[in-house]
Amino acid sequence: MSQRLADILEASEALFSEKGYHDTSMQDLAEALGLQRGSLYAHIRSKEDLLYAIVDRGADEFLRVLRPLAASDLPPDERLREALCRHAGVVAQNLRAATVFFHEWRFLEDKRRARILAKRDAYEDIVKRILEDGVRTGVFRPHDTALSAKLVLSAGNWLYQWYRPEGSLRAEEIADVYASLLIEGLRAPEGGAP
Amino acid sequence: MSQRLADILEASEALFSEKGYHDTSMQDLAEALGLQRGSLYAHIRSKEDLLYAIVDRGADEFLRVLRPLAASDLPPDERLREALCRHAGVVAQNLRAATVFFHEWRFLEDKRRARILAKRDAYEDIVKRILEDGVRTGVFRPHDTALSAKLVLSAGNWLYQWYRPEGSLRAEEIADVYASLLIEGLRAPEGGAP
DNA sequence: CCTACCGATCGGTAGG
DNA sequence: CCTACCGATCGGTAGG
Numbered sequence: 398m399s400q401r402l403a404d405i406l407e408a409s410e411a412l413f414s415e416k417g418y419h420d421t422s423m424q425d426l427a428e429a430l431g432l433q434r435g436s437l438y439a440h441i442r443s444k445e446d447l448l449y450a451i452v453d454r455g456a457d458e459f460l461r462v463l464r465p466l467a468a469s470d471l472p473p474d475e476r477l478r479e480a481l482c483r484h485a486g487v488v489a490q491n492l493r494a495a496t497v498f499f500h501e502w503r504f505l506e507d508k509r510r511a512r513i514l515a516k517r518d519a520y521e522d523i524v525k526r527i528l529e530d531g532v533r534t535g536v537f538r539p540h541d542t543a544l545s546a547k548l549v550l551s552a553g554n555w556l557y558q559w560y561r562p563e564g565s566l567r568a569e570e571i572a573d574v575y576a577s578l579l580i581e582g583l584r585a586p587e588g589g590a591p
Numbered sequence: 592m593s594q595r596l597a598d599i600l601e602a603s604e605a606l607f608s609e610k611g612y613h614d615t616s617m618q619d620l621a622e623a624l625g626l627q628r629g630s631l632y633a634h635i636r637s638k639e640d641l642l643y644a645i646v647d648r649g650a651d652e653f654l655r656v657l658r659p660l661a662a663s664d665l666p667p668d669e670r671l672r673e674a675l676c677r678h679a680g681v682v683a684q685n686l687r688a689a690t691v692f693f694h695e696w697r698f699l700e701d702k703r704r705a706r707i708l709a710k711r712d713a714y715e716d717i718v719k720r721i722l723e724d725g726v727r728t729g730v731f732r733p734h735d736t737a738l739s740a741k742l743v744l745s746a747g748n749w750l751y752q753w754y755r756p757e758g759s760l761r762a763e764e765i766a767d768v769y770a771s772l773l774i775e776g777l778r779a780p781e782g783g784a785p
Numbered sequence: 786c787c788t789a790c791c792g793a794t795c796g797g798t799a800g801g
Numbered sequence: 802c803c804t805a806c807c808g809a810t811c812g813g814t815a816g817g
Contacts, residue, residue, distance in 0.1 A: 419613035423796060436806050500694050548769055551749035552742055574735060575742055583778030630786045
């Protein structure tokens with residue numbers, strides 16, 4: 398990737414997250430970069446290419462950070478805590494990309510949208526498998542793991558709406574508090590059935 | 592409100608939620624209603640009026656449903672469960688308005704945005720006070736109630752992204768499962784300090 | 786509710 | 802032949 402393309406993506410991320418994809422014009426983007434609108438097309442084929450690049454990089458970043466945990470030998474409760482903290486870290490370190498990801502992925506054309514959805518599903522499966530491991534090993538009580546995976550991801554994802562770096566708690570600290578609460582809610586009662 | 596204006600709002604809700612506010616043109620809206628673009632302006636002053644009407648009605652609906660709980664004499668844990676179920680119910684019954692609410696409120700002009708934010712803050716305060724009541728009465732262990740209010744609302748809000756009426760669980764059932772888990776995580780250990 | 790417009794701007798492409 | 806861009810303009814559409 399050329400430095401110029403990297404600059405274009407960074408400017409797109411800033412504008413798409415602040416104004417939204419559809420209200421950002423190629424003119425806005427060109428002005429932010431100090432060049433002419435038409436010149437952008439030496440680097441990209443379309444505005445949608447930019448959206449896809451941002452959203453796809455976001456999906457990859459989430460997977461890159463969480464995948465190693467799938468093979469971790471941490472106990473499931475600590476693996477869940479680590480997963481939520483890492484997830485929150487990715488959201489916080491990529492607040493603008495996360496905003497674009499959650500708001501604008503629907504506007505990709507069909508094939509690209511399907512590819513992003515496949516990555517989201519794979520990601521959710523990693524969380525779900527941590528919960529299943531927890532049930533199987535008796536750390537967590539039996540429950541609807543698909544639904545609690547949704548709850549874990551709700552907590553992590555919604556941070557994009559309210560987390561601000563200048564706040565008093567870092568994202569990982571928030572995630573740690575969330576994780577303690579969720580783990581306690583999922584834990585099997587001591588001396589319960591095997 | 593005239594019937595025509597109600598029709599315009601309903602069509603706007605459908606289009607804004609599906610295509611986004613900025614990618615919906617007044618032409619799109621006119622076609623959906625079977626009239627000319629310019630004719631819409633006999634009923635509204637601007638496109639933004641439609642956005643504000645949708646978002647403000649959404650905020651009012653959330654408050655209308657949750658406010659009675661603030662004065663309820665249910666124990667705090669059951670009040671929290673009821674709050675989350677009602678919240679989820681509003682999201683599910685108004686999926687399109689909720690999508691517009693969460694994605695597009697930022698694009699309102701300053702005064703209107705401030706009014707919506709004030710309603711959001713008031714709403715969050717109701718949830719926070721339920722949690723504070725729980726701590727005060729010893730039902731919940733001492734904790735950061737502002738943060739757990741965020742977690743409760745994360746669970747309820749994120750439903751707009753994945754809940755679909757044709758799914759196997761109703762929104763209130765999902766919320767009930769969420770509530771059980773969160774309440775268990777918040778509960779004070781039996782025989783703990785007074 | 787319609788026709789006919791306004792100033793401006795949309796995403797994308799032309800030849801050089 | 803490449804890259805990185807230029808000034809100008811394409812056919813259409815924006816909110817009002």
